[in-house]
Amino acid sequence: MKVILVSGGTSVLGAAICRHYIERGDRVLCAYHTNARGARHLADELGQDLVPVSLDVQSADSIEQAVTGIEHLDVLVNNSGIFSEAAIEDLTLSQWRRIFSVNVEGMFALSQACRALLRAASGAIVNIASINALHPGFGKTVHYDASKGAVVAFTQSLAAELAPEIRVNAVAPGLLSAPHLDTHHPLRRLYEERALLGTLVDPAEVAKAVAFVGECRAMTGQTVVVDGGYLAG
Numbered sequence: 001m002k003v004i005l006v007s008g009g010t011s012v013l014g015a016a017i018c019r020h021y022i023e024r025g026d027r028v029l030c031a032y033h034t035n036a037r038g039a040r041h042l043a044d045e046l047g048q049d050l051v052p053v054s055l056d057v058q059s060a061d062s063i064e065q066a067v068t069g070i071e072h073l074d075v076l077v078n079n080s081g082i083f084s085e086a087a088i089e090d091l092t093l094s095q096w097r098r099i100f101s102v103n104v105e106g107m108f109a110l111s112q113a114c115r116a117l118l119r120a121a122s123g124a125i126v127n128i129a130s131i132n133a134l135h136p137g138f139g140k141t142v143h144y145d146a147s148k149g150a151v152v153a154f155t156q157s158l159a160a161e162l163a164p165e166i167r168v169n170a171v172a173p174g175l176l177s178a179p180h181l182d183t184h185h186p187l188r189r190l191y192e193e194r195a196l197l198g199t200l201v202d203p204a205e206v207a208k209a210v211a212f213v214g215e216c217r218a219m220t221g222q223t224v225v226v227d228g229g230y231l232a233g
């Protein structure tokens with residue numbers, strides 16, 4: 001049984017990752033920021049091997065408190081991430097900083113805090129990027145795209161620094177299927193027309209890729225794209 005810490009564990013993708021690891025028989029520390037209720041529901045559904053943990057990746061105190069309570073850690077999944085849209089002429093420095101604060105600085109701070117635990121376990125870090133890092137230009141998302149580009153570079157650089165004890169990889173999902181993207185949503189139609197597999201990306205499939213890069217001992221510094229063939233379309 002491995003121990004996995006998933007930040008943003010109640011999000012669309014985070015919950016799928018938690019579910020995948022629990023179904024494999026692992027123990028999951030499901031970190032939530034504001035959604036304590038969602039974490040409790042997930043624990044009710046998935047059982048006692050899912051342990052809710054309070055964690056704000058923007059707060060050094062919160063990170064320290066969360067990590068101090070962990071005795072052993074095999075895999076850190078840096079999944080917390082926020083998204084917003086703003087045209088370049090309207091984008092404010094505070095919007096830019098907020099995205100970078102959660103998506104990049106939060107990832108750095110949590111990875112740094114988990115270093116010793118992961119080194120002791122010869123463990124791994126899996127960072128959640130996005131195809132926006134590799135195919136910018138969906139529009140009005142330069143701050144988000146730049147933050148996810150930083151995740152890819154951070155992944156390569158950290159992998160070089162922490163090798164060979166800790167492996168560091170990223171997974172870059174395409175547009176995830178989620179309840180708010182109903183069949184008539186324009187973004188869904190745009191995505192489905194270009195993606196070779198013709199559908200949005202099932203979070204459960206991304207979770208499989210996360211678990212794979214987390215355990216493959218021959219991989220580090222890589223970003224694996226899980227996009228239903230969007231970039232190739």
Ligand SMILES: NC(=O)c1ccc[n+]([C@@H]2O[C@H](COP(=O)([O-])OP(=O)(O)OC[C@H]3O[C@@H](n4cnc5c(N)ncnc54)[C@H](OP(=O)(O)O)[C@@H]3O)[C@@H](O)[C@H]2O)c1
Nearest residue numbers: 008011012013032033034035056057079080081130175176
């Ligand atoms: N949705 C997509 O189509 C898509 C595509 C490509 C990549 N991604 C990436 O996949 C990851 C998950 O996306 P999602 O759509 O599943 O997320 P989501 O449903 O929008 O939820 C965002 C998550 O981030 C957490 N979070 C926000 N601020 C935080 C903070 N200060 N400290 C700790 N956690 C914080 C939230 O926690 P609480 O709810 O507890 O506050 C929540 O779990 C993100 O990194 C995202 O960029 C998503």
